[in-house]
Amino acid sequence: MTRKNDASAPRVAVIGAGSWGTTFGKILADGGADVVMWARRPELAQEINEAKRNSKYLPGVNLPRSMSATSDLADALNGAEQIFLSVPSQSLRDNLSALRPFVGDSRVPLVSLMKGVEKRTGLRMSQVIEQALECDPARIAVASGPNLALEIAREQPTAAVISSVSAETAEAVARRARNSYFRSFVNMDVVGTEFGGVLKNLIAVAIGIVDGVGYGENTKASIITRGLVEMTDFAVAQGAERETLQGLAGLGDLIATCQSPLSRNNTAGRLLGQGYSFQDVVKQMQQTAEGLASVAPILQLARAAGVQMPIVEQVKRVLDGTMDPRDIAPHLTTDDDTPQGERTNNGQAGGGAALWRSFQRAFDQFLNGGRSAQGD
Ligand SMILES: NC(=O)C1=CN([C@@H]2O[C@H](COP(=O)(O)OP(=O)(O)OC[C@H]3O[C@@H](n4cnc5c(N)ncnc54)[C@H](O)[C@@H]3O)[C@@H](O)[C@H]2O)C=CC1
Ligand SMILES: O=C(CO)COP(=O)(O)O
Structure with missing residues (x-):
């Protein structure tokens, strides 16, 4: 060499x-x-x-x-x-x-x-x-x-x-x-940083499914927003800090991956939404789509921790071929009729205010490229 x-x-x-x-x-x-x-x-x-x-x-x-x-x-x-x-x-x-x-x-x-x-x-x-x-x-x-x-x-x-x-x-x-x-x-916060990267892939698969089915921006915004709640609840239950999920490794990556056709997870979801089976999608993917292998272990960890992840559950069902992709929603359609609070399971962050703070933080970080290594 x-x-x-x-x-x-x-x-x-x-x-x-x-x-x-x-x-x-x-x-x-x-x-x-x-x-x-x-x-x-x-x-x-x-x-x-x-x-x-x-x-x-x-x-x-x-x-x-x-x-x-x-x-x-x-x-x-x-x-x-x-x-x-x-x-x-x-x-x-x-x-x-x-x-x-x-x-x-x-x-x-x-x-x-x-x-x-x-x-x-x-x-x-x-x-x-x-x-x-x-x-x-x-x-x-x-x-x-x-x-x-x-x-x-x-x-x-x-x-x-x-x-x-x-x-x-x-x-x-x-x-x-x-x-x-x-x-x-x-x-x-290694736990939050790593789980942010893993979990946003699962939400990106869901967004790909929405795109493949042909639904529009309301559905996507609803799933991204509720997806961030699922990501946060899960990661916090595993020991992460809530703020990490509002930073680059959480919300930041969620935005990029859900918006971009370059994302392989998003692409895999889109193929599923267009009606391809899991096996066909795996055959078509030329590059690594990590979300496909992470769904099952994440749901196992979620169940063990008592965290609800209705969006990730639906991704699993679409992958398994047990749910029509057109039924995907920001909630399980089999949920009971009781209106659910918007706040997260852990009840600490008010939904709207937390989301607004998240956007502000992400925006500030991009504006604020400092001269030395800074905290996220
Ligand atoms: N591509 C991207 O935009 C980003 C990817 N990542 C992460 O980086 C990791 C790697 O992904 P990519 O480079 O994108 O995947 P890729 O599919 O582009 O490349 C994977 C590489 O690993 C090699 N490979 C496959 N099986 C292997 C094995 N058994 N042993 C050794 N090498 C093997 C392949 O030949 C290929 O060179 C993934 O966990 C992904 O989530 C993280 C951030 C951005
Ligand atoms: O992690 C990524 C962007 O931050 C890349 O996403 P994909 O693996 O879905 O392409």
């Missing part, structure tokens, strides 16, 4: 060269790092090295010269000061087994870029990393936010949040993951 990199630049590794891994590699390289990508397929590593392109995942995007790739894991990890993980969530554990000999005792931060839960265990990605590598949680960070890969690869201004139980780790990663078009904020 030939690298034309600045020997003094900090070296980072990105494991997984799909659309997000490659885009995040570009973010890091444009921020001054010497980036080595690990790609499963040697042909892809060769394309990144020789053509500075990843034409399957990021058509038309030129990659920086300080980005190189290899299909050799040891080579990718050699000398890395930070390691970013961006493979499909269901494959993370297997990939970590391969990685383990090369990252064993080191104190190098491990950063999850993924937005799924493990289907078999219901664990978040940071929990899988902690378990599979038996490492200190203070070494783990997660990145999340309204981050549609292709928009960022085209250098459109975007914000994200880096979360870790260690403020030092979050700040070190946020300092690395920033450049003129990408700003990383920080927080210490």
